[in-house]
Every structure is written in C-alpha cells, then in structure tokens.
Amino acid sequence: MSAKILDGRATKDAIFEELRPRVAKLSEQGRAPGLATVLVGDDPGSHSYVRAKHNDCAKVGITSIRKDLPADIGQADLEAVLDELNADPACTGYIVQLPLPDHLDSGALLERIDPAKDADGLHPTSLGKLVLGEAGPLPCTPNGIIALLRRHDVELNGAHVAVVGRGITVGRPMGLLLTRRSENSTVTLCHTGTKDLAAEVSRADVVIAAAGKPGLITADMIKPGAAVLDVGVTRTDDGLSGDVHPDVAEVAGFISPNPGGVGPMTRAMLLSNVVEAAERESA
C-alpha cells in the first residue's frame, strides 16, 4: 500500500479539542448548546450512529437529548415531536436520523425542523443558503470530506473532482461545496446515468465515492496519486463494505479508510454545526 491515510478518527479528535473551549465559553455565557436526536425504529446502524453522537456530545461538553420512537409512529405524531423540539429552549439544534421507515415522508419532516435548529444542514433553507453562498449549517458528510482533505493538505484549488452518487446527504451538496470560490474545484457529478464512469473517474485528482455499491471504484480507474474518499456503507453477509476496492490503495496518493475516514468526520461536522449555530445566535 502506497497511499497516505486520510485519518478521520484523529482529525475528528483534533476538531473536538478545538470545540471544547468554545462550548465551555458558550456555557459560561449561559448559552449552552444542546443537541437532540430523533431516531425512529430499530435499525442497528442508525442506533449505533445515534449512540456515537451522544458520546461525542459528552466528550465536548454539549448537553444532548434523545428521542427514540417506535418504527410504526405516524407522520402527525412524529411532526408533534419535532414541534416540541422547535419550542424547547434547551435544544439549540437537532437531527432526524436517516433513513426513516418508508411510510414516513422524510422531505416533509426535514422541512418541519426550525431552520435555526437544523444541525444537519439538510433543511431546504440551509441547502438554499448553500446555493446562495450565505452563512448557515453545511451538510455534515460533504463538509467533513472537505475538512479531512484540507487538514491533510490535499489541493482542491483547480482540482478536478469526480463525485460518484447524487444523493441529497452527500453527492449533490458535495458538488455545491466544492464549486464555491473558497474550494474552486471543477466537479463532475457521476450517477447511474453516467455513460462511462471509468473515463470520468480516471481524469480526477480527487474521487469521492458515495454510490452505496460495494467495490464500485477499482484500481484501474484511478489516476496515480489521486485522493480517494470512500463514503459507501453497504451491509453484506461478510460485514460492512465500502464503494472503493482495497486495491485502490496501491495506486492512490491519499485514501480514506472505511471505517475510520469519512464517518467520524460526519460526526465532527455535526458538533461544529451545533457550536457555530450557538455562536451565531450570540453574535
């Protein structure tokens, strides 16, 4: 293996160290940030991510509130829980853990979140601000990928980035973030309709794989020295599988391990959003 490791766990720990004094200052000023999570059903992955988010809060001194709800909760009852959090002054930000069971309208629920409490950056108002270049919470996974690349000195200015996957939590906002003037990358957003994925990926200096297809990105597609980030998490009979084939590490210049790469950065950006929102409120 020749690629340098984009170490998400160590980078998350460094970001937590930076957040801790900021949380302490807000708390001293009587403006303690509080994160709530809304979790519906029994999906073991979602339970473990939510548990991790509460452990993270404890580490940086953020108060956290848990709303764990049954899988068969109705839309109206769930909306009532969100209304309660919108009105709760102890909750300064919250997330609805995705995916939700199929009978629920996820879009309507995300829109129900008070935009001032949108910790995930997935409310239409937050995504609209991102398009307009206004300050607001940024979607956690794509923002975490940028922080991971920056903190490992991977050049984004003028880089050609291939994003694989057009989902609303990663691919689509990833393109918006990377084409801001501050990043200045040229982005190709690939998806299931892309005619020649290998040709698009092989031109890229940075490859971000968020398709949810195990082993989709193979070594022969990668330009030598490129940075490759694996966002995919697919549960197979053999355990968790990423979108990037392990052989890619022989060709890439930088690679994010999975686990230990993008996942921890998603959690770091969630807490950053909570702290930044509290600071914006008190500014």
Ligand SMILES: Nc1nc2c(c(=O)[nH]1)N[C@@H](CN(C=O)c1ccc(C(=O)N[C@@H](CCC(=O)O)C(=O)O)cc1)CN2
């Ligand atoms: N409301 C949201 N739902 C979902 C999001 C999101 O950002 N907001 N993203 C994913 C899940 N996710 C956060 O919620 C998430 C996924 C993975 C990790 C993580 O730290 N993974 C570890 C491995 C953990 C394990 O072994 O199970 C890693 O990659 O090292 C954190 C957060 C979908 N839903």
Ligand SMILES: [Mg+2]
């Ligand atoms: Mg649905």
